[in-house]
Amino acid sequence: MTNPLILKLEQRDQLSDEEKRALENAIARVRVVEADEDIVREGDRPNESSLLLDGFAARYKIVSNGRRQISALHVAGDFLDLHSFLLKTMDHGVLALTTCRIATVPHATLEKITDEFPHLTRLLWLNTLIDGAIHREWLTAMGRLSATAHMAHLICELYLRLKVVGRAEGDSVQLPITQAELGDTLGLSTVHVNRVLQELRKEGLIRFQGDALTILDWERLKKVGEFTSTYLSLQNEDR
Amino acid sequence: MTNPLILKLEQRDQLSDEEKRALENAIARVRVVEADEDIVREGDRPNESSLLLDGFAARYKIVSNGRRQISALHVAGDFLDLHSFLLKTMDHGVLALTTCRIATVPHATLEKITDEFPHLTRLLWLNTLIDGAIHREWLTAMGRLSATAHMAHLICELYLRLKVVGRAEGDSVQLPITQAELGDTLGLSTVHVNRVLQELRKEGLIRFQGDALTILDWERLKKVGEFTSTYLSLQNEDR
DNA sequence: CGCAAGATTGAACGACATCAAACTCTGTGG
DNA sequence: CCACAGAGTTTGATGTCGTTCAATCTTGCG
Secondary structure, rough: OOOOOOHHHOOOOOHHHHHHHHHHHHOOOEEEOOOOOOOOOOOOOOEEEEEEEEOEEEEEEEEEOOOOEEEEOOOOOOOOOOOOHHHHOOOOEEEEEOOOOEEEEEEHHHHHHHHHOHHHHHHHHHHHHHHHHHHHHHHHHHHOOHHHHHHHHHHHHHHHHHOOOOOOOEEEEEEOOOHHHHHHOOOOHHHHHHHHHHHHOOHHHHHHHHOOOOOHHHHHHHHHOOOOOHHOOOOOOOO | OHHHHHHHHHHHOOOOOHHHHHHHHHHHEEEEOOOOOOOOOOOOOOOOEEEEOOEEEEEEEEEOOOOOOEEEOOOOOOOOOHHHHOOOOOOOEEEEEOOOEEEEHHHHHHHHHHHHOOOHHHHHHHHHHHHHHHHHHHHHHHHHHHHHHHHHHHHHHHHHHHHHOOOEEEOOEEEEHHHHHHHHHOOOOOOHHHHHHHHHHHOOOEEEOOEEEEOHHHHHHHHHHOOOOHHHHOOOOOO
């Protein structure tokens, strides 16, 4: 059971043993949050950041008419609120979509890392930059792609991100996300999410029953979703 | 003429004289890019980052049917591609919307800053985190607000961001952005942008003729756009 | 003065939303 | 092991917000 954050970072650059140790030691404690509970709330000023070890979580905002927008979906190895280290006040909430195992890293420890480990600091920074790249990609998909293309795009992304942290088995991943949650992610109604998924199934691109998502035709799915993985920075290079 | 980046950072935290000097010295050269020219292209692997000293710029992506999505609008004091320091490959282009004065900061210098100035590094990191927070806000607005609310939200944000770097005169700012560009930002058609702007004018919320944008009723504009400035991290605190 | 870029208008259309109901599945208690 | 409850999925009918297309109008500028 390697720490999934280390898996994720090692996909992008070399980590020294000392850096790995510093990361492992940064974890103050591990806690479990049940599905549908808040991990961090909008307006909070946390003095620690949460690293997702297992499960699925979402960053979200509620707007006035009660509608919800999910601005990020998180999988094992993702920091849920690393940005709260410097932004201080949470401008959105983070919700557990499933039971989540969460490692807690005090901001004081992060500050120490920035003082003593410049290269590791750059990799943590990189981590937040990838989050930003994903946001931009979602903006483009939301603004300029059809609902079907947007969904295909999201599925491609989630499949790859899960694969990187060893959560894929062949062409399949466990994706315990409801259609309502997908709707809040894509900015669509639940009803339309359902129709879009049916279309992708009918086209023979995916199978999606229960939590099990299988990619049946990766090339065509990528094409439908206009997906290119550049923004995920999957290349290993000096940073 | 203070460097607008320093203005921007000083809004968020104290900067020592040494840090200010390090920032000033980081600028290798200043260049001018004319309106409608690319500043950085998608796929580029720049070895320097561009700091916008004056003018307006946009990050954008083109999707298959030729449509364009703008994922960020930038004003004086903004780094246009600070993230290329660690992401290496540009996943989007950056375009000059007006004539732009741009300071160039070599990545080698940024690396040196991360080795020698931990606190300044955190502030540069913060800078990219604010970009990310803006992305999330835009996602929420795009997914769950009406076109009119979304436009009102964008106007509130741009007004505040310009004000921070001393580009506002009272309730007015110069905003040399066409309705087509606004459409690409909001994910709307030009026609609809026009109608939405008319509605905001008719409601007495803004005046917008030529480049001159005036906020006529800040409180009501904020309300229409469901705007709260938390995500811009305008508080000065230790980071 | 004349042109080109941008803004504005109107009419028809379409993608997705909304509403309301039925269906399926899984877990639970009797 | 059956009934039932509740969450999630699916379906159909209708409504609407924003798009598209095609002009026309305005404005800044050489």
